[in-house]
Structure formats: C-alpha cells, structure tokens
Amino acid sequence: MENFKAGFVAIVGRPNTGKSTLVNALVGTKIVITSHHPNTTRNPIRGIINREKYQMIVVDTPGMHKPKTALGTRLNSMVNENMQSNDAVLLCLPADEEIGAGDEYIAKQIKGNQKVFLVVTKVDKISKSDLAVRLMAVNEFALRLNLQDAEIIPVSAKNLDQTELLLELLSVHLPESPALYPTDINTDQAQELMFADLIREAAIEELYEELPHSVMVTIEEMGERDDGKIFDISATLHVERDSQKGIIIGPQGSKLKAIGSLARKSIENLVGMQVFLQIHVKVSKEWQKDPKLLAKLGFTDALSD
Numbered sequence: 001m002e003n004f005k006a007g008f009v010a011i012v013g014r015p016n017t018g019k020s021t022l023v024n025a026l027v028g029t030k031i032v033i034t035s036h037h038p039n040t041t042r043n044p045i046r047g048i049i050n051r052e053k054y055q056m057i058v059v060d061t062p063g064m065h066k067p068k069t070a071l072g073t074r075l076n077s078m079v080n081e082n083m084q085s086n087d088a089v090l091l092c093l094p095a096d097e098e099i100g101a102g103d104e105y106i107a108k109q110i111k112g113n114q115k116v117f118l119v120v121t122k123v124d125k126i127s128k129s130d131l132a133v134r135l136m137a138v139n140e141f142a143l144r145l146n147l148q149d150a151e152i153i154p155v156s157a158k159n160l161d162q163t164e165l166l167l168e169l170l171s172v173h174l175p176e177s178p179a180l181y182p183t184d185i186n187t188d189q190a191q192e193l194m195f196a197d198l199i200r201e202a203a204i205e206e207l208y209e210e211l212p213h214s215v216m217v218t219i220e221e222m223g224e225r226d227d228g229k230i231f232d233i234s235a236t237l238h239v240e241r242d243s244q245k246g247i248i249i250g251p252q253g254s255k256l257k258a259i260g261s262l263a264r265k266s267i268e269n270l271v272g273m274q275v276f277l278q279i280h281v282k283v284s285k286e287w288q289k290d291p292k293l294l295a296k297l298g299f300t301d302a303l304s305d
C-alpha cells in the first residue's frame with residue numbers, strides 16, 4: 001500500500017512506571033497470542049498495533065536497575081539496544097511520583113536521533129492542579145537533559161485517556177515501510193514466554209509480599225492434544241532457597257494449587273481450550289547467574305558477564 005508506515009517504538013522507564021499497562025492500552029487488548037515467531041533479534045517485543053496506514057511495533061523493556069547479576073546486566077543491555085534502534089522512545093514518568101535519579105539515568109541513555117516522548121503516566125491518580133505542576137517539572141527535566149525536542153504527553157492507560165492521541169503522534173515518526181510482521185497478529189512474544197509470565201503473575205497474585213523476588217518460571221513441555229480439546233503444559237517454578245520452596249507450595253500444597261488454578265484460567269483465555277497445567281517447584285540455586293537457565297528463559301544472546 002502506498003505511504004504505508006511501519007516501525008519500532010521502545011517503551012522505557014523505571015520499574016512500576018506503567019509501561020506494561022500502557023503497552024496493553026496502546027495495543028487495545030490484553031495481548032493475545034495467535035502466532036509464534038522465533039528468531040527475533042528484538043526480544044522482547046510486546047505489542048503490534050495494526051492500523052489502516054501503519055504498523056507500530058511497541059517494544060516493552062524491563063525496568064532499569066543497577067545490575068548485580070548476569071540477568072540484570074542482560075536486561076540492561078537489552079534496554080540499551082532497544083533505545084538505540086527505534087524510531088521513537090517513550091520514557092514513562094508516573095504522575096504520582098517525583099522525578100528522580102532513576103529517571104535521569106534512563107533519560108541519559110537515550111541517544112541517536114529517534115523522537116523522544118516523555119509520557120506522564122497514571123494521570124488519573126492526581127488532581128488537575130497537581131498535574132499542571134508535574135508537567136512543569138517534566139518540562140524542566142527535558143530542558144536539563146537536553147531533550148527540549150521531546151513531546152510531553154500526559155496519559156492514563158487505565159482510563160484510555162489520551163492513549164489514542166499518543167498513537168497518532170507516534171505514528172508520524174514511523175518511516176515509510178511495508179508491514180514488518182503479519183498484520184493479523186498483535187504480539188510476537190513467544191507463546192512459551194507468555195505462559196511462563198502468566199504463571200509468574202499468578203504466583204505474585206497468590207503470594208504477594210511473601211513471594212521471593214527471585215522466582216522464575218520455565219516451560220518444560222507444552223502442546224495441544226490430538227483431539228484439539230486440551231492443551232498440556234508442564235512448568236517449573238524456580239526459587240533460590242529451600243525455605244522459599246515451602247512458601248510457594250504452602251500447607252498441604254494449597255498455595256501451589258491456587259497458583260496453578262489462577263494461571264490455568266488465564267492461559268485458557270489465551271489458548272481458547274481447556275488447559276492441563278502441571279507446576280513443579282525446584283530450588284535452582286543462583287539461577288540468576290546461570291547462563292543456561294537464562295537462555296531457556298529467552299535471554300538468548302551472549303551474556304555480557
């Protein structure tokens with residue numbers, strides 16, 4: 001199609017600044033997987049927005065933190081790669097928090113000539129007058145960090161407030177190009193990683209503060225049965241210590257059962273059939289430093305330490 005545009009937009013920001021919620025809002029649905037595209041060099045791609053005149057690929061990046069482990073280093077280098085090879089970068093700055101050193105650190109990593117958007121997220125959490133003050137602070141931040149050409153957009157991903165406008169403004173900065181992915185899918189995240197994420201999400205939901213930070217999920221086996229009615233998944237929940245294993249399993253296995261049942265429901269929503277999910281809990285000491293396990297989790301490039 002003539003004048004069709006396609007390109008990449010990176011979403012960056014400190015942890016908990018609303019990046020994932022914004023991706024879902026922009027894509028317009030909690031991302032549903034319909035296709036599996038391995039071999040992407042731009043791991044992790046989250047959302048593909050298909051419109052009549054453009055295809056926008058939104059790359060969600062893990063929250064930045066000072067790396068202490070191989071995983072941390074890998075995540076950060078992914079963030080850097082993402083920042084430099086995109087047509088636009090969105091830096092999420094939550095409306096209900098002061099701008100801090102973490103935001104500055106990330107803003108300083110933005111190099112190259114992509115268009116920068118400073119997106120003030122979660123604006124539904126503050127009053128209009130507080131928002132005015134926050135926008136002025138963001139403006140000062142932009143000037144201080146040499147980002148005076150950045151667009152400043154307040155949004156609420158929760159209420160879909162200004163998200164359509166954000167898309168419109170972003171699409172202007174996509175280059176002319178044919179679609180880069182099939183136009184009938186809205187994510188290319190490997191199905192396996194998505195299921196692992198849903199199981200991890202269920203564990204967080206069930207255990208809340210008790211949950212050790214270092215919990216990770218791998219999928220051992222998965223597949224549809226021949227009758228096309230049941231989807232089998234065998235997963236492992238990795239923790240670092242024996243004591244954490246007990247927490248996850250719970251009295252008489254009650255916690256693990258609850259985690260399994262919650263995860264099963266969300267996976268069933270995705271695959272549209274009954275899911276038979278088995279979760280094993282395993283103590284994988286120092287999994288964050290284990291390159292083999294990291295590769296299994298989708299961090300496939302060479303580790304930098």
Ligand SMILES: Nc1nc2c(ncn2[C@@H]2O[C@H](COP(=O)(O)OP(=O)(O)OP(=O)(O)O)[C@@H](O)[C@H]2O)c(=O)[nH]1
Binds near residue numbers: 013016021064123124
């Ligand atoms: N009220 C409100 N809450 C929001 C909005 N966007 C995100 N949140 C909440 O903020 C929290 C963090 O949102 P996420 O989207 O997970 O943030 P993130 O930046 O992806 O977090 P990391 O994965 O840790 O980097 C969640 O509890 C969201 O529900 C919003 O527009 N309004």
